[in-house]
Amino acid sequence: MDSQSTIRALAALAQEHRLAAFRLLVQAGPEGMAAGAIADALEVPASSMSFHLAQLAHAGLVSQQRRSRSIIYAADYAVMNALMAYLTENCCGGASCASDAACSPIQSAERNVA
């Protein structure tokens, strides 16, 4: 994952309706959801939702697949995991930051925000 595609993915998620749509798809699982169902659930006009779904797809965060008259969207977890990996890459310059329990992407977020 390079800088440009990372920015595209982050920008895609940094918007109210797109973040909501993505989370909805994450919860929907591999089955996915039709574009119309997503628009209905989030109470966003179809044309607006289409605009946002296109950006999520362009960023690779969701896949689209036509099924009859509907287009089914589904979350792609791999891209999001790649995102996280890119952000924490070469953490602490490779030094032993495990002592601080800071670099591990697995730990829960309990540290104080200074």
Add this chain to the structure above:
Amino acid sequence: MDSQSTIRALAALAQEHRLAAFRLLVQAGPEGMAAGAIADALEVPASSMSFHLAQLAHAGLVSQQRRSRSIIYAADYAVMNALMAYLTENCCGGASCASDAACSPIQSAERNVA
């Protein structure tokens, strides 16, 4: 972590110079770096970098601390981990998506992008 703070964090990272600065701080570790050093490393004017660092700080992704004439910035890993947790929350509706090896935030990104 709620929707608004998540969007703020994602938007903060979705910009070339801010993403580069954050990654630089992640690699710098707990020691952090002075604002001027970051601006020099990324070849961005000081006033522009200050604008970007303020946004990262407002999103909680970095902390700032004055040390003599310098202001030292350091990455806060907890917020980023909280970010990832929020995105994958209630994945697959809680069903057994482990069979698909899709929901785990730990796995490496090797699945095909459909």
Add this chain to the structure above:
DNA sequence: CCGATATTTCGATGAATATAGAAATATGAG
């Protein structure tokens, strides 16, 4: 083919964001 359904593309408008020089603020040294 024709009508109904599902979704996308187009187009215009208003809002938010990035940029960088100049001026202002804060700290330390002599």
Add this chain to the structure above:
DNA sequence: CTCATATTTCTATATTCATCGAAATATCGG
């Protein structure tokens, strides 16, 4: 107190983004 250093705030401009109705495209049933 004064000068030098480090960073931020101010200000203006150019670019990008979100919105949503209307029209266009694609698919299915009869």
